[in-house]
Amino acid sequence: MSDLSVNETSSLLGWRLDASGALSQPPAPTLDLLLEPDAAEDLGLDNLLHLSAIGLVFKTPHDGRSFSLARRLRNAGFQGQLIGLGRLMPDQARHSVQSGLDALWLEDDLVQRHGIRAWQNALNVVVGSLYNQQRLSAEVAPRLAAPDIWRRRHNKAA
Amino acid sequence: MYAYDQYDQAFVEQRAAEFREQIERRLSGALSEDEFKPLRLQNGLYLQLHAYMLRVAIPYGALNARQLRVLGDLADRYDKGYGHFTTRQNIQYNWTKLSDVADMIDALASVQMHAIQTSGNCIRNVTTDAYAGVAGDEWLDPRPSAELLRQWSSLHPEFAFLPRKFKIAVLGAAQDRAAMKFHDIGLWAKLDADGQPQYDIWVGGGQGRTPRVARLFQEAVPLADLLPTLDAMLRVYNLAGRRDNKYKARIKILIDEMGIEPYRLAVVEELARVDRDAFATAVGEYQRIAAQFETAQRPALQGQKVPEGSPEFRAWLQQNGLTHKVNGYAAVSVSLKTKGAIPGDASGAQMRAVADLAERYSAGEIRVSHRQNLVLPWVKLNDLETLYHALLEQDLAEANVGLVSDIIACPGLDYCALATARSIPVAQALSLRLRERERRQGPIEASLNISGCINACGHHHAANIGILGLNRSESETYQISLGGRADEGAKVGDILGPGFSQDQVPDVVETLLDTWQSLREDGEDFSQTYDRVGKQPFKEAVYV
Incomplete structure (x- = not known):
């Protein structure tokens, strides 16, 4: 199913931006599949639900399809890791986490070009609490437990 | 508010x-x-x-x-x-x-305002009837729905990088004063048998290069299902909408290519997966918002009467006033289309003056209409004449709202990097000519809109007389379309024929108006005459 094997991904020198905002240089993530938006329909949602880690590819900073793929997967009950890769900007880290991704895997030149500080700040200088937040990654949710604005207004748990 | x-x-x-x-x-x-x-x-x-x-x-x-x-x-x-x-x-x-x-x-x-999502390929500022909450023909105030949508869509993480911009309008009255059917999604809010909000959802309207009137997607969607349904509709669009050509990226093109039924089926499939629990607070939030608007409504007043006033005052009220749903009040439009003015422009001093007048005479409220005018929605009948004179001092009492001189125009090539021709000087020249014609003939109820390029920010497709500025062979040329309308009978205008130079446009418009006036039968508006007689008589009149 995958265009790229795990080993190819592992060979990249990269950085991981976690949903907590932590930026680090761990080994590359082990992915079962790199999912390009164009290929998503053909693969079929049911074939993806059993996987443990999917890389969602962002082809350009203007292409938001992978945010919707993440939401569709979470809505369908996908419990594994969703890692964003490709041409993302620090300013899109918020969108990623809030759409159900666990982390971003960033190539070194992308991190250097925006500056390490911009990536370290990526989840700090943003609006962290939406009016209406949909389901987060099961791993991320307990760490980002602040309910959305509507829940806080109406005293409902997240 | x-x-x-x-x-x-x-x-x-x-x-x-x-x-x-x-x-x-x-x-x-x-x-x-x-x-x-x-x-x-x-x-x-x-x-x-x-x-x-x-x-x-x-x-x-x-x-x-x-x-x-x-x-x-x-x-x-x-x-x-x-x-x-x-x-x-x-x-x-x-x-x-x-x-x-x-x-x-x-x-x-600092005054509870922002510029969030007024541009970009995201969900834009939600629009509605400028007379919301006060219009006599309203069955449900659309503002609570619009505010709910504002909150839901603000900084929405998933829908911030859509194939193209996405515009939503909400209505709650019999008459469409918000061009609802020219939106990506139009919501017509109504009351169900129990007095609860429900929505007819229209999809795929828009102007630009490929104008489309929205198609009915689903009727009578209950409030509790509104956001889950919009969520599914947007997701299908985000994933399936074209990204290879920005002129084919709006949802109207997806629906053209996919077909409304397959699109509806895809949304139904998506909706089955939507996490309903995420939207569990939406109805409570709607009620919280609606309570604020209800509190701000004013009770009926006794002993209010429209002053007799001068003929000019009466003409202004007749033209710029709207029947209010609450006894004792009128809603009046402040025209930003004075003779020779740039449509929609207001000076800082005028804005402060209208703010002062709103505090004195309109419960501190002002609305902006999609026709680029301002509205004072809560004027006591006894105050109308005093308000008229105060507006007159500010050069804001032009009695032409809804008339042919109430021109909609985009900024055009004087400012806009996308424009192919100037809009402003055309609008100014027409304003001078048409106000003069109205002075001679009395009110001329027709719509005239001008866009400086095919993107149609000036809504030329949706006007009785639409003017589109194009750059042909290094000189600006203006293409005319006829018979469009933006109300509940929304229709895209028909292109009349070859374009005209800027200098010719005022004469051409006057000829079109002459033709309509000579052909119209009792009480017909421009659209009714045009629909009856077709394009040919107009064409013959201008291409002699």
């Missing part, structure tokens, strides 16, 4: 701080222009021909006096003393400096 609580205030302040940091990174070079572009656009900042343009959100066109004063002050401090009210009920400043924008956004946040 809706008033922010601490959550709303914190939200706009955080967004202001976020955008300030993004501007700093652009100014330092850390962000390239290509990267900065979607970020600035999502905060209403365009790079125009001469300067940056900041478009400020006026959610569903509602302002209080304090907010309008700040808009006037921004015009004086950061622009050249004026602002331009748009067809999406927003205001834009055409001469801003990038280094000033963060301070402008802070000033807006």
Whole structure:
């Protein structure tokens, strides 16, 4: 199913931006599949639900399809890791986490070009609490437990 | 009106701080222009021909006096003393400096305003009837629905990088005063048998290069299902909409290519997966918002009577007034289309003057209409004549709302980087000519809209007489379309034939009006005559 094997991904020198905002240089993530938006329909949602880690590819900073793929997967009950890769900007880290991704895997030149500080700040200088937040990654949710604005207004748990 | 609580205030302040940091990174070079572009656009900042343009959100066109004063002050401090009210009920400043924008956004946040999503490929400012809450033909106030949608869509993470911009309008009255069927999604709010809100959802309307009237997607969607349904509709569009050609990227093209039934089936499949629990608070939030609007409504007044006044006053009220749903009040439009004026422009001084008048005579409320005028929605009948004279002093008492001289126009090539021709001088020349004609003939009820390019920000497709400026062979030419309308009988106008030079346009428009007036039968409006006789007589009149 995958265009790229795990080993190819592992060979990249990269950085991981976690949903907590932590930026680090761990080994590359082990992915079962790199999912390009164009290929998503053909693969079929049911074939993806059993996987443990999917890389969602962002082809350009203007292409938001992978945010919707993440939401569709979470809505369908996908419990594994969703890692964003490709041409993302620090300013899109918020969108990623809030759409159900666990982390971003960033190539070194992308991190250097925006500056390490911009990536370290990526989840700090943003609006962290939406009016209406949909389901987060099961791993991320307990760490980002602040309910959305509507829940806080109406005293409902997240 | 809706008033922010601490959550709303914190939200706009955080967004202001976020955008300030993004501007700093652009100014330092850390962000390239290509990267900065979607970020600035999502905060209403365009790079125009001469300067940056900041478009400020006026959610569903509602302002209080304090907010309008700040808009006037921004015009004086950061622009050249004026602002331009748009067809999406927003205001834009055409001469801003990038280094000033963060301070402008802070000033807006201080009065519960922002520029969030007034541009970019995201869900734009939600629009509605400028007479919401006061129109005599209204069955449900659309503003609570519009505010619910504002909150839901603000900084929506999934729908911030759509194939193309996405516009939503909400109506709650029999008459469409918001061009609802020319929106990506139009919601016609009604009451169900139990008095609860429900919505007819229309999809795929829009203007631009490929104008389309929206198609009915689903009737009578209950309030509890509204956001889950919109969520599914947007997701299908985000994933399936075209990204290879920006002129084919709007949802109207997806529905053209996919077909409305397959699109509906895809949405139904998506909706089955939607996490309903995420939207569990939406109905309660709607009720919280609606209670604020209900509290702000005013009780009926006894002993109010329209003053006899002068013939000029009576003509103004007849033309610019609207029957109010509450006894004792009138809603009146303040025309920004005085003779020879730039449509939608208001000076800082005029904005402050209208703010003062709103405080004195309209419960502190002002609306912006999609026809680029202002509305004072709560004027006591006894006060009407005094208000008229106060507006007269500000050159804001033109009695032409809804007439052919009430021209809609985009900024065109005088400002806009996308434009192919100038709109403003055409609008000004027509305004002079048509006000003179109205002085001779009395009110001429027809719509005339001008766009400076095919993107159709001036809504030329939806006008009885539409004018589209094009650049053909290095000289501007103006193509005429006829028979369009933006109301509940929405229709795209038909192109009349070859274009005209700028100098010819006023004569051509007068010939078209002559033709209509000679052919019209008792009580017919322009559309009715056009639909009956077709294009040919008009064509013969102008291409002699």
